[in-house]
Amino acid sequence: MTHLGLIGVGVMGASFAQNLAENGHAVSLLDRDISKAQAVADAGADLAGDLIVCEDAQALINSLPQPRSILVLVPAGGPLDTVIDMLIPLLSQGDLIADLGNSNYLKTQERVARVEAAGLQFLGMGISGGAKGARIGPSIMAGGSKDSWARVQGPLRDASAKFEGEACCNWFGPGGSGHFIKMIHNGIEYADMQQIAETYGIMRDGLGMDATEIAAVFKSWMKGPLNSYLIEIAAEVAAAIDPKTSQPILDLILDKAGQKGTGRWSVIEALHLGAPASLMMAAVEARNISANKEGRTEMQAAFGASPVAMGAALGSRQEAIDILENAMIAAKVCAYVQGFEVLKRASDAFSWDLDLAAIARVWRAGCIIRSVFLDEISGVFDAGGHSNLALAPIFRDRLMATTPDLQRLVGAGVMHGQQVPALFAALGYHNMRRTGNSTANMIQGLRDYFGAHTFERIDDLGQAVNGPWHNTSK
Structure with a gap:
């Protein structure tokens, strides 16, 4: 048995504390509201x-054996720093503080340095799965010193989700690497949810289907490559009936999507690393636009409603649904390809030496983006596969088979005013990535013309030259 401290007995903290206790570990609880902690106990x-x-x-602190290990599950930012500032003068050399919140990895890097300078240890751990996952088994992604991880890995592995008996819990590298991985998990999650919303919109507005019919489609997709937690709960959300009105609850939900920042951080960091993240970006932008309900209503009054019925643009209803499924498969592959490319770029840039296969394994159960794809992805990387997942035979073949339907769906969607930003981004990304002779030569020409930025000639690679734009001798 391990004895841990846990500060922050909100929904996540309470659930995780009970999870640890169920697995035989002792947990000392602290919360601003002592009655809340008592209720959990x-x-x-x-x-x-x-x-x-x-x-x-x-x-x-007095209740814990030395060296002490304290898990903190409070909101990121100021509340977390307040807890750290409270603990530092009270703890002894070698004691450990672990942040299990949704912290920005850059702030985690700073906290590691600050806490270690005080002679203590610090772990930044991403934890995914929501309150239910925290109670029955989340996915856990840790970063910090390996010695720190050795102190708490036993109870955390006990409490984590399991995939075929393997704990979905691991240490990945120093500093903020764990929170970086959780951040990219959330970026992929944003893209995945936006794709689901777009296919829902096409079924609702383009094909005239009601929520019950849409629920049946999502449920049927669980039998194929789209089998995933988000598709599973999309079916349940669409099928749920409001007890007050006896209408589908989905039809009563205000169309303003919230966000807590991790998707936006994913896009920002991908841009800093020079990695494509167009699906994540489309998802974040869609949420930003959704937030301005009043502005959208004014625009509809001025320009008319955007979505119109698609009629037979995709064939019969069943043909259209089959096309939707294939388009979702292609877009989902692209989202994972982008996400793992960002992780690889970060690993190289920060010398983290991230194990991409291990990341995929940790995401196979417990987390929000768990899907059958992740076992396949871990297999690709375990076998020494190329860091570009699109080139792995299993995903190359899948993209070859499904991209034509993604192209057909996006074309029909655009023609009929459907909202398909993430699906559109997936198609644009894939088309650009498979184009050997792009149009960036024009960009280079323009840059050199107005700013003398130079370019390389295809017949003299490696040499930076200027064009003849300002040759006054002509």
Whole structure:
């Protein structure tokens, strides 16, 4: 049995504390609201491990064996720094603080340096799966010193999700690497959810299907390559009936999507690393646009409603649904290709030596983006596959088979005013990536013309030259 401290007994903290206790570990609890901590302990009274309520930080620290390990599950930013500032003067040399919140990896790097300078240890851990995952088994991505990880890996592996008996929990590298991986997980999650929303919109507005019919389609997709947690719950969301009105609850949900920043961070960091992230970007932009409901209503009044029925543009309804499924497969592959390329760029840029196969394995269960693709992705990387997943035979063949339907769907969607930014981004990305002779030569010519930025000639590679644009001797 391991005895850990846990600060922050909100929904996630309470669930994770009970998970650890169920797996036989003792957890000392601290929260600003002691009654909340007591309620969590009372609810877990029959669990194998003890849940111990502490009245203040000193009591928490006194309850723990040395060297102490304290998990922190409070909101990122100011609240987390307040907890760290409270703990540093109270802890002893070698004690460990672990942040399990959705922190920006750059802030995690700073916190590692600050805490280690005080003679303590710090881990930044991404945890995915929501409150339910925290209770029954989340996916955990840790970063920090390997010695720190050795201290807590046992109880965290016990509490994590399992895929065929293997813990979806691992240490990946120093500093903020764990939170970086969680950030990219969320970026892929944004792209995945936006694609689902777009296919829902085509079925609703383009094919005239009701929520119950749409739920049946999502459920049928669970039998094929799209088998994933998000498709599974999309079917459940579409099928759910509001007990107050007896209408589909989906039809009653206000169309303004929220976000907490991780998707936006993913796009920003991808741009810094020079990696394509067009699907994540499309998803973030779609949420930004959705937030301005009043502005969208004004635009519709001025320009008319955008989506129109697609009629027979995609054939019969069943043909259209088959095309939608293939388009989703192609776009989903592109989202994973982009996500893992960002991870590879970060690994190289920051000398993290990330194990891409291990990342895919950690995401196979417990997390929000878990899908059958991830077992295939881990297999590609375990076999020494190319870092560009699109070139792995299993994904190359899948893209070859499904991209024509993605192209057909996007074309029909654009012609009929459908909202398909993520699907459009996937197609544009794939088309650009498979074009050996692009149009960037024109960009280079323009840059050199107005700014003398130089370019390379295809008949003299390696030499930076200028064009004849300002040759006054003519």
